[in-house]
Amino acid sequence: MNRNRHLVALGAASIALAAACQFEPTIVELHYSLNEEAIQSNNLLADDKNAQEHLSGALEFLFGTATNPSYVVLPDWRDEEFDPNNWGYYLLSDEEFDALKESNAWTYRVQIAAIEAGDLDAVEEPRYAGDLWARFQSLVADAPDDLDEPFDEDDPEWSYRDELIAVFESYYPNQRTTADLYRQQCFHCHGAEGGGNGSTADFLNPRPRDYRPGTFKFTALKDKAKPRHADLVRILKEGIYTTAMPSFRRFSDAQLNALADYVRLLAIRGETEILMIADFDPDEGMVPELLQENYELVVDRWRAASDSMIEYDGDVPRYDDHDAAERITRGEELYLSEKAANCVKCHGLEGRGDGESVKNNPDDATDDWGDPIKPRDLTRGVFRFGRRPIDIYRRIYAGINGTPMPEHFGMQIIDPETAETRNMTEDDIWDLVFFVRSLSDEKPVVHTETEEHGEASH
16 A cells, blocks of 8 residues: 555535635535537527437536536546546645645644544544545544554554544545535536536626636646646636635645546536537437547547646746846837737737727627636736746747637747847747836846746746
8 A cells, every 4th residue: 555645535626706705605416507508509409408318418427416526437548547537636746745745734733633642532523525534434443442553464564543644644535525615615606517607606707717618718838728737726726816716725735636626527528518519410319439539539638738838948037137128128129019929909008908909899809708808907917827927928928718818929920120020939928028027016026936847937
């Protein structure tokens, strides 16, 4: 048995509203419903209730229910030793797993202290961790009076006390437990299926994210890739400034990782459903082979997320570098030129989000979810996925999924200085980063930070 990793169970869930999240309302049992808007886009399916029932059954077969979610594991995945039900847990690096154990040790410090003292009757049942409590109780039922006796005859150094403590320290919620946490914390904004249509959604601006199309604005990726597990966890930890999406740091790292797992499940379920709706032919019905093909396609896209990571191999330029003023000047030229980055068209001459595209069509701009959208006011220094140089670099490099903000890296421009036609480079993007940050009143932080997975320092 691996004493460093106790896979007590597997995980799931998502995101929610700031003020309302401070309360614990009683919510009825949730059920997954079909995506009615997508169904109405296919008249043949919209008029066929029998086919809709078949679609609902197929989705339940693949993803389980809202109270007991679970992926079907395809034979090829078993051969590859890939089980999406274990997704987030096995993505954790050793360093991340050590951090998870440290977080659990703090979260369950009262329970661990009671175990260390040998007083199992004093161990309190933790909140939002029914699977953890069930595992602990099953071990207690078999525990000897002397907790220092070996738990496993083949490993005499590992005692019952060690095992009981490890249950808490190495805890990773299963999907059923996390679905219940989602029900309590996230459902009222994001809805049972992650459609951004919970009971409070109509009162929020911007609206909660609809996970079902599988499009997420804030990632560290290019090529419109699906978000990494780390991107989803970051949103849960940090929240999204100026929106109703709060930070969920009050929960343990294990719970946040499991919530990210559940967001992914809802998104994959929603994408698979949308593909099946688009492909529906009444003469063929719900074809099992097509269902599997679409399911595998969507999952594989998510598996490939990390392949599109935006990394910068060099030293990230600092705002206090000797050439910062030159970078700002070059960035301004790129920003203002209609034949270069042309940021002025949307963000305006002073970066206030009032460019000509906004003035000419003040009410027409929407994102991919149909919600009104306007360019960021860069003078405020508010950037929803972070204001570090590398964060802004990534927004300019790859654009923002689901919005008119385009990908800039590699776009064809006319150089403002030489008048030559060329492609936009990484250096150009850093020049734009310097200029964008210069527009806000608050001056950039110049200390060094290091991101996860060996990414560049900023």
